[in-house]
Amino acid sequence: MISRELLQQRCTGHLLCALTLLEAAGTLALMSYALLWEAGNLVNLSDKRIGFYNFCLWNETARELQCLEYKHLQVMGISPPGVVLARVCVYTCLVFSIFYPIFLAHVMCADKTEDWKVILIILIIQKIILSGGLGTFLFQTSQWIHPSDFTGGFLALVGTQALLLFQILTATMYLSWAKHTLLRQSPFTEEALPIEI
Template identity: 45%
Template sequence: MGKARGAVQQRPADRWLGTTMFLKSVLSFILMFYALFWEAGNLVDLPDKRLGFYNFCLWNETAQKLQCLACTDLEGTAINTEIIKLAIFCAYSPIVFTLFYVIFISFKMYTLERLPRSAAWITPFFSASLLLVGLLLFLSQVWDWICISDLSYAFLALVFSLILMLLQALTAFMCCRLDTHKN
């Protein structure tokens, strides 16, 4: 009686999938927001070095302070600014996809409609792929200036977000496969 008109009765597996996907996508969004906005995308944030998608700051011995280089200053170094721009695009795009995905999952759960299986696994897989490419492109450009121990909590947050997105895709894909075999 309290159901939306035209809505199909949701099976327990659909409710479980929707809730799981919603929680994973919200947590993934929070981790990406923390890393990319709260920490400003700085994957290395130490007193003598700050390296991020928008920052390239190294310690200047002469001035005894952190000196940040602009994109034009990076042209003489081994860093390709076009690759950094592509890394920024790839790393920041998944947060938009994840936000829309949270809204999509919420809408599907509220209306009690069945989740379209292809969208349930393709979107997080695509987002995870973009984030991975962005991280790898960025790290390939700054690897000479960092050690593994230099990486910040923002980097860890992005890695955990990537893992969550891959788990989302795997969960939805496996549920899709199970539904195919049942029918």
């Protein structure tokens, strides 16, 4: 018969796993919205469109948005290699987000605590490269973007940052829970004994 304490421990583990899956799904949804649906545009207004692939400003003479090329950006003090680096970092994070749930599902099926350390490392790497890419891009373009200009793409990336932080905390809690559970299960406790057929 399973003790009440063991049942609570298992419920806690399942709850943390479910929470991690929900956070991973939310991260993928936000990243997909920002980088695919919004095409990487952090500012998407009628008179301004600025993103990882676009830098368009309103041209008063032509009365339309004029998208600038890399040579024009360089004249304006924006480093094209810096923009490319920011784009690579952010879109690499999207690739991580696509394949991460598959790895997460595998870890949950295998039920190996050691693999959760790998999950934690992946999440930290994701957070670092997303922060680095977004920070680099905003540093390069801050002269042309006001805080009130940001639209859905930027807000989705900020939400992604928050969800990545929550995932790191959840994975840390799971590792702490697993360590605590293993310590409590000595070789002579009922739950550690092999099941007889």
